[in-house]
Amino acid sequence: MRKSTILIGFVVILAVTFLGLQVFEQFYVSDLVRPFMLPLLTLAYVFRYKDTKSYFFLFLLFFSIAEILGGIIYFDPDNVVLDNFQYYTGNLCLISAYIFLILEIYKTIKLNVVLKKYPIHLLVLLALDIYCVVLVSRVSINSGFMVNNIECIIEVIYNSCIMLLLTVSLLNYLHNDSNKSMSLLIASLCLLFSEVIQVAFYYVKYISLLEIVSSILLITAFTIFFNQARLKYSDVKKFKTLDKLEEA
Numbered sequence: 001m002r003k004s005t006i007l008i009g010f011v012v013i014l015a016v017t018f019l020g021l022q023v024f025e026q027f028y029v030s031d032l033v034r035p036f037m038l039p040l041l042t043l044a045y046v047f048r049y050k051d052t053k054s055y056f057f058l059f060l061l062f063f064s065i066a067e068i069l070g071g072i073i074y075f076d077p078d079n080v081v082l083d084n085f086q087y088y089t090g091n092l093c094l095i096s097a098y099i100f101l102i103l104e105i106y107k108t109i110k111l112n113v114v115l116k117k118y119p120i121h122l123l124v125l126l127a128l129d130i131y132c133v134v135l136v137s138r139v140s141i142n143s144g145f146m147v148n149n150i151e152c153i154i155e156v157i158y159n160s161c162i163m164l165l166l167t168v169s170l171l172n173y174l175h176n177d178s179n180k181s182m183s184l185l186i187a188s189l190c191l192l193f194s195e196v197i198q199v200a201f202y203y204v205k206y207i208s209l210l211e212i213v214s215s216i217l218l219i220t221a222f223t224i225f226f227n228q229a230r231l232k233y234s235d236v237k238k239f240k241t242l243d244k245l246e247e248a
Contacts, residue, residue, distance in 0.1 A: 004048035011041050022212045035071030039064040055104035062097035066090045098161035105172045129163040143203035183228035190221035
């Protein structure tokens with residue numbers, strides 16, 4: 001049996017266990033299970049696709065590091081130094097992960113063609129990005145959990161990366177219009193909604209159901225990301241989706 005298949009089996013078991021623990025509100029135990037899922041999925045990706053150089057691999061790697069760091073704090077929750085290390089290093093790893101994923105998706109886009117043919121669409125997306133970043137960041141900053149300007153800056157950069165990822169994924173779908181680009185867009189949407197819901201139960205009001213939904217969306221996102229790795233961009237007419245919209 002292939003190593004990747006065995007690892008994927010372990011990941012599935014851990015994911016089901018993780019969600020089951022959350023459903024029964026055993027969040028402390030589920031948080032101890034979570035750090036193992038993505039690193040094992042990353043190993044499965046390496047064994048299956050023999051890839052350790054692409055931007056997508058770096059995305060998985062840095063996200064895995066952030067997940068591991070997130071689990072370390074539970075061994076000494078009262079350690080302020082460890083908590084600060086986990087917060088700053090973990091968030092920087094997540095920001096790096098999103099940047100690598102953006103670069104992975106962006107490399108298939110001919111930006112000069114997109115800018116020339118659809119400037120209005122880009123302006124609308126840019127305005128939407130700015131609005132969402134300001135809105136979500138304001139909720140986080142006004143929550144009272146941010147203790148200094150550095151944390152506020154990290155929060156804004158983090159939210160900007162998530163919105164930029166969604167924008168690039170949408171442009172990629174409009175530009176390539178294939179199963180792979182659609183998968184990347186759906187996975188990016190799942191990531192976005194997972195993060196937005198996370199902001200809600202972290203900084204507004206904690207509701208256990210929101211945490212469960214956020215976890216389901218996160219697992220769904222990485223399931224799609226892993227599966228899309230085997231897909232290739234099909235030979236399609238560029239901008240077919242937008243052309244249909246304009247002809248309607």
